[in-house]
Amino acid sequence: MNSVIKISNMSYKYPTGKVDVLKNINIEIEKGLLYAVVGPNGGGKTTFCNVLRGFIPHFYRGDLRGEVLVNGKNIVESTLGELSLSVGFVFQNPFIQISGVKETVFEEVAYGLENLGVHPDEIRTRVEAILKLVKIEHLRDKNPFELSGGQRQRVALASIIVMEPDILVIDEPTSQLDPQGTEEVFEIIQIMKEKGKTIILVEHKIELIAEFADRVILLHDGEIVMEGTTQDVLSDEKALSYDVMLPQYAMLGLELKKRGVPLRKIPITEEQAVEEMNWWMAERGVRI
Amino acid sequence: MSFISLKNITFAYPNGHTAVENVSMEIGKGETVAIVGQNGAGKTTAVKLMNGLLKPTKGDVIIDDWNTKEHTTAQISRKVGYVFQNPDDQIFHSDVYSEVEFGPKKLGLSVEQTKENVMKAAKLAGIEPYLQENPYNLPYSMRKFVTMAAVVAMDCDVIILDEPTAGQDMQGMQRISSLIAALKSEGKTVITITHDMEFVVQNFERVIVMAHKNVVADTNKRDIFWNHAILEESMLKQPHISRLSHTLGLPKQILTIEEFVETML
Ligand SMILES: Nc1ncnc2c1ncn2[C@@H]1O[C@H](COP(=O)(O)OP(=O)(O)OP(=O)(O)O)[C@@H](O)[C@H]1O
Ligand SMILES: Nc1ncnc2c1ncn2[C@@H]1O[C@H](COP(=O)(O)OP(=O)(O)OP(=O)(O)O)[C@@H](O)[C@H]1O
Ligand SMILES: [Mg+2]
Ligand SMILES: [Mg+2]
Numbered sequence: 001m002n003s004v005i006k007i008s009n010m011s012y013k014y015p016t017g018k019v020d021v022l023k024n025i026n027i028e029i030e031k032g033l034l035y036a037v038v039g040p041n042g043g044g045k046t047t048f049c050n051v052l053r054g055f056i057p058h059f060y061r062g063d064l065r066g067e068v069l070v071n072g073k074n075i076v077e078s079t080l081g082e083l084s085l086s087v088g089f090v091f092q093n094p095f096i097q098i099s100g101v102k103e104t105v106f107e108e109v110a111y112g113l114e115n116l117g118v119h120p121d122e123i124r125t126r127v128e129a130i131l132k133l134v135k136i137e138h139l140r141d142k143n144p145f146e147l148s149g150g151q152r153q154r155v156a157l158a159s160i161i162v163m164e165p166d167i168l169v170i171d172e173p174t175s176q177l178d179p180q181g182t183e184e185v186f187e188i189i190q191i192m193k194e195k196g197k198t199i200i201l202v203e204h205k206i207e208l209i210a211e212f213a214d215r216v217i218l219l220h221d222g223e224i225v226m227e228g229t230t231q232d233v234l235s236d237e238k239a240l241s242y243d244v245m246l247p248q249y250a251m252l253g254l255e256l257k258k259r260g261v262p263l264r265k266i267p268i269t270e271e272q273a274v275e276e277m278n279w280w281m282a283e284r285g286v287r288i
Numbered sequence: 289m290s291f292i293s294l295k296n297i298t299f300a301y302p303n304g305h306t307a308v309e310n311v312s313m314e315i316g317k318g319e320t321v322a323i324v325g326q327n328g329a330g331k332t333t334a335v336k337l338m339n340g341l342l343k344p345t346k347g348d349v350i351i352d353d354w355n356t357k358e359h360t361t362a363q364i365s366r367k368v369g370y371v372f373q374n375p376d377d378q379i380f381h382s383d384v385y386s387e388v389e390f391g392p393k394k395l396g397l398s399v400e401q402t403k404e405n406v407m408k409a410a411k412l413a414g415i416e417p418y419l420q421e422n423p424y425n426l427p428y429s430m431r432k433f434v435t436m437a438a439v440v441a442m443d444c445d446v447i448i449l450d451e452p453t454a455g456q457d458m459q460g461m462q463r464i465s466s467l468i469a470a471l472k473s474e475g476k477t478v479i480t481i482t483h484d485m486e487f488v489v490q491n492f493e494r495v496i497v498m499a500h501k502n503v504v505a506d507t508n509k510r511d512i513f514w515n516h517a518i519l520e521e522s523m524l525k526q527p528h529i530s531r532l533s534h535t536l537g538l539p540k541q542i543l544t545i546e547e548f549v550e551t552m553l
Contacts, residue, residue: 041457179524249528
């Protein structure tokens with residue numbers, strides 16, 4: 001396995017905290033895969049992200065134990081500046097990601113590249129391409145503070161992926177987006193994956209995780225209580241006991257099974273559900 | 289009888305951008321309504337017009353029998369409470385209790401009444417364990433419940449929730465559902481903006497759809513979620529179970545797992 005992140009026996013307590021909010025985490029993140037991090041509110045998802053990008057321990061301090069290697073290097077020994085080149089982070093609350101120093105969406109998205117000293121011509125080309133990809137070209141001259149919630153969320157995403165980091169850590173990028181916009185963001189994430197990026201995505205929209213993620217990590221009360229392929233984790237009723245919703249298609253499958261319908265497997269996506277329903281109707285000799 | 293009435297409202301922000309255009313809505317006392325629709329459609333703007341945070345550029349907003357143009361935001365907020373989309377735009381106290389207490393105190397309620405309202409709202413919102421905490425140490429999802437409690441504590445006739453479901457887990461969703469049900473049973477009018485279609489199906493009958501500065505539909509949820517033209521126009525999707533039923537070509541306009549199972553078995 002070609003792992004880009006390797007975490008061993010990692011625990012963490014915030015400086016003001018009384019207890020560990022991450023507890024004995026062990027996981028290897030494989031290059032080029034999309035990992036979805038799910039779990040109830042307060043389970044430790046954002047804290048986990050902050051470790052991956054070195055914000056813990058470099059900014060938040062507190063008590064970090066165990067070992068976290070990013071591209072083979074211990075995060076404790078890397079600087080935040082170094083880490084930010086390989087790990088891009090999109091904030092959970094899009095209202096706070098805006099830099100506050102730029103007056104237009106275009107400049108906002110260009111800001112990170114400027115700081116890296118990228119040539120202005122290249123900045124222009126890259127920003128143009130990203131505005132198009134994220135579908136915010138029409139907002140280019142707007143003030144970032146005069147945008148709706150969903151518009152800001154797209155700007156926040158654009159300003160990170162324009163930097164082209166190898167690892168993307170994205171904390172709830174669709175929480176303020178309309179259903180269409182949500183699917184578009186997943187398509188953008190898919191494009192990033194096809195470019196070979198490794199992606200760690202915190203998300204509550206479980207049907208889209210089912211469709212796009214390779215693996216699922218379930219964080220509950222600071223512990224990884226389930227981890228595995230998306231199919232295995234999201235068809236397992238056990239997730240419900242950790243306050244994580246299963247996809248509607250799995251809920252339907254479980255209900256049908258309970259009522260005695262002999263499904264071959266619990267579907268987690270629409271495609272699988274269609275397949276199972278068609279199979280079952282054929283078995284029963286039913287036509288619609 | 290409508291309690292909230294928007295009559296041919298147009299609103300432009302100070303920078304000149306028109307955010308809602310010729311919008312009309314009538315909402316009755318005690319009704320619960322969901323507002324859905326694409327990003328930037330004007331949903332937040334529309335509800336801010338209802339509680340007087342914004343005043344229409346054209347047209348009239350009538351609450352009960354008050355024209356919002358003739359009353360201050362403070363006066364209107366006695367009748368209509370608004371929970372902000374971004375909790376950090378609303379929170380300004382350094383402990384949760386003071387945050388929730390601020391509204392009822394400002395309304396001039398007695399000390400006892402204030403305390404009663406605060407405790408009741410805190411219970412409904414599930415924030416009792418955090419009353420002494422600094423809201424900024426709470427996760428985003430929990431800060432949102434703090435802002436809901438702060439508005440509920442004012443005991444207004446109308447309560448508007450702007451994207452309460454964003455980033456909430458399973459328990460959080462259930463808590464919002466019970467909060468809405470509780471307010472409804474007290475005869476409150478509850479208006480909820482959300483992008484979660486399953487949540488709409490579970491909690492509402494009437495749905496108002498907004499797209500490009502306008503109301504494009506205002507009717508029963510089943511008629512909305514099976515009207516593909518409207519959904520497409522407003523960047524919405526059918527609830528997942530409806531999508532499946534549609535793909536399978538089932539003969540009914542299904543909205544829930546229960547309905548699906550009933551149809552199939
Ligand atoms: N800066 C901080 N100082 C102290 N405690 C914190 C801080 N940030 C988070 N916590 C606590 O750490 C725990 C994990 O929080 P975290 O934000 O990582 O959860 P989460 O899974 O991202 O939740 P959500 O789904 O609400 O975003 C919570 O108990 C939270 O209160
Ligand atoms: N303060 C502001 N100044 C200027 N324009 C604004 C301001 N706030 C919002 N707008 C613009 O007004 C339009 C409507 O915004 P509004 O916030 O009402 O949308 P919304 O339907 O609530 O969207 P979302 O689902 O993304 O929250 C958008 O095009 C937005 O860019
Ligand atoms: Mg979080
Ligand atoms: Mg809004």
